[in-house]
Amino acid sequence: MADIPFELQGRRVFVAGHRGMVGSALVRRLARENVELLTLPRSEVDLRDQTAVNAWFARKRPHVVFLAAAKVGGIAANDKLRAEFLYDNLAIAANVIHAAYVGGADKLMFLGSSCIYPRLAPQPLREDSILTGPLEHTNEPYAIAKIAGIKMVEAYRSQYGADFISVMPTNLYGVGDNYHPEYSHVVAALIRRFHEAKVSGAKNVVVWGTGAPRREFLCVDDLADACIHLMKTYSGDEPVNIGTGEDITISDFARLVATVVGYIGGISFDPSKPDGTPRKLLDIEKITKLGWRAVTPLAEGIALAYRAHLDR
Ligand SMILES: NC(=O)C1=CN([C@@H]2O[C@H](COP(=O)(O)OP(=O)(O)OC[C@H]3O[C@@H](n4cnc5c(N)ncnc54)[C@H](OP(=O)(O)O)[C@@H]3O)[C@@H](O)[C@H]2O)C=CC1
């Protein structure tokens, strides 16, 4: 088992998914760590391809792996592309975790998600509530694949003594988010919709669902900082939640985004669209005790994400 604190300096660090929102934030944050960064475009190796993944790991032998590659999307993408969310995420997790073990990586971090917890688990969601009840239907395939990744990490730790860990980020937003009109998460969807309404002078913007669900939102640059902190300081079986410890209803959140964007028209709700999990607030006691907390206030983070969206 590696010593704590774990040194990143001078090591070959592979960020899987470096072009994504999380992976690119990790690359920005790692620029302060004096590491040898390894990245791998999907055009070169599709991480679902076991043979290609094994060959790449055998050649490059990364010391450290951040597994931030995944098939990712908002509630509609998860609900409609159920086969892809299950297959892609199972294959990516299985291939990368196993290849990191065979290739002798010193440490690996697997990124799960707050949606792995049971739909009606007690709030705030503690790490030990995993597998204590039924999952939310809209993202069950994604959650099952992520739970398989978490269990691989646990099993490779216990059987092989590999220093692999899992983290559970809450809902993320920020630079590099996906603004697909149907398949994005709520933050990007609302930034885009309110901006387009402001520009066109539309009188109303429709927000999906009832507006009643509660979500916790974390800026991706805070998440990247938490991942580096945990890579250096945490080595344990249980996943670690990464969040702010605060949540907000979707209706209040929609008003906040409208204010940040400068949209002054009406807002209505479409209850024919799914609400998803009623509430997802992470218990952050563990990461707080490990010495980390989020620093970006929500309104400030949304303003930052909006500016980045306009600059694209
Ligand atoms: N966004 C969120 O709100 C949350 C995200 N997470 C987790 O964080 C991680 C990153 O998410 P995020 O950055 O938002 O997602 P993105 O969709 O922004 O990025 C995903 C990355 O994975 C890569 N990828 C996907 N499939 C493959 C494949 N078959 N082969 C190679 N590369 C692939 C993509 O490559 P390409 O650029 O070529 O498409 C992209 O770089 C995921 O594990 C996700 O579960 C957890 C909680 C919340």
Ligand SMILES: C[C@H]1O[C@H](OP(=O)(O)OP(=O)(O)OC[C@H]2O[C@@H](n3cnc4c(=O)[nH]c(N)nc43)[C@H](O)[C@@H]2O)[C@@H](O)[C@@H](O)C1=O
């Ligand atoms: C990160 C997490 O992301 C997914 O879960 P989710 O938390 O439900 O994510 P979401 O951002 O898509 O929605 C949050 C809430 O917001 C409401 N909502 C309103 N209006 C829009 C809207 O326009 N788009 C979207 N997407 N949602 C909207 C929406 O109805 C829901 O009540 C998981 O599938 C899973 O993949 C996962 O890990």
